[in-house]
Amino acid sequence: MKAVLYICHGSRVKEASDQAISFVKECMKENDYPIQEYCFLELSEPSIEEGFKTCVEKGATTIIAVPVLLLTAAHAKIDIPEVLDELVKAYPDVALHYGRPIGVHEKMAEIVIAKIKQSELYVKNKSLVLLVGRGSSDPDVKRDLREISDLVERSLDGVKVEDCYLTAASPSFEAALQAASNSQYENIIVIPYLLFTGILMNTMRKTINGLSNSNKNYALCNYLGYQPAIASILKDRIDEAAGAKLYVPING
Incomplete structure (x- = not known):
């Protein structure tokens, strides 16, 4: 069974974390995967490890992890992969695909x-x-x-x-x-x-x-917030990752 794990940045401001959760829940409506969970890289809960575990407990055998990040940076290229590397070791029977951030569009x-x-x-x-x-x-x-x-x-x-x-x-x-x-x-x-x-x-x-x-x-002006166009881009990133090769750990 396939799952999507949306990885947000996290914030010390509860309102920002709540907005991220609401944002992702709206994005989930655009995808028909049977399991969809959200998590945070830092400062908020659940953690990436907790979100991944929840997907597995719900029956996921394939997880598509997508960073809910606006730009390409160290979080997407280093910080998140470092966590995913450990999860690949902890769950060797779970296939993992890793998507791109929103980026230039x-x-x-x-x-x-x-x-x-x-x-x-x-x-x-x-x-x-x-x-x-x-x-x-x-x-x-x-x-x-x-x-x-x-x-x-x-x-x-x-x-x-x-x-x-x-x-x-x-x-x-x-x-x-x-x-x-x-x-x-x-x-x-x-x-x-x-x-x-x-x-x-x-x-x-x-x-x-x-x-x-x-x-x-x-x-x-106000921050970007939820936009149907962003949900559409995230859907593209998820579909792209689902059709790509399995995740290869950055440390081997």
């Missing part, structure tokens, strides 16, 4: 575009968009978010899109916001490229309040 650019157009500050040739990622030392994060920024910019005439990051990558959100305040643009639209709420949303609000130039207009 034109539907993600469309979601960002819709948020920009919904902003009261959206004005052609007068709007600068800051697309704000969580950030990582992994260069693939910058590559992915810059590619999405480029897709958005090409689709919106007269709108400039800059990518920036909250941690571990440059330019930092603070530096990008300061540059925006000194730019020619009158309207600064900030879009958090985050799936759920959390501490980082509060950080952005405080930063905007602290650096706001009275000659500029600032708008902080």
Whole structure:
């Protein structure tokens, strides 16, 4: 019997964890696998180990593990696989497939575009968009978010899109916001490229309040949240993984 295990990041903020669970439950409706469970890499429960065990206890002989992560980074390439390596050893009779994160996709650019157009500050040739990622030392994060920024910019005439990051990558959100305040643009639209709420949303609000130039207009949009388009991408990632080769442990 086949199972899907949705692996979310996790958060110290209960509201964010609750949103992740609600998000995944909506995504589950798009898939007809008999067993579907959610779990978290860190900071929230159930853990990946617990989620995997639940799938097995429900009769799963094949598990498709898919990271519910926006961008390609160390979590998807190293941290989650390190846990899966141990699970492969613990459950040698269970076939495991591992999917890709959401990554670069034109539907993600469309979601960002819709948020920009919904902003009261959206004005052609007068709007600068800051697309704000969580950030990582992994260069693939910058590559992915810059590619999405480029897709958005090409689709919106007269709108400039800059990518920036909250941690571990440059330019930092603070530096990008300061540059925006000194730019020619009158309207600064900030879009958090985050799936759920959390501490980082509060950080952005405080930063905007602290650096706001009275000659500029600032708008902080909401995080992405559940979107049918994201559920569709995750379904594609699940189907892709199901048809791929079995998971090969990163350590042999």
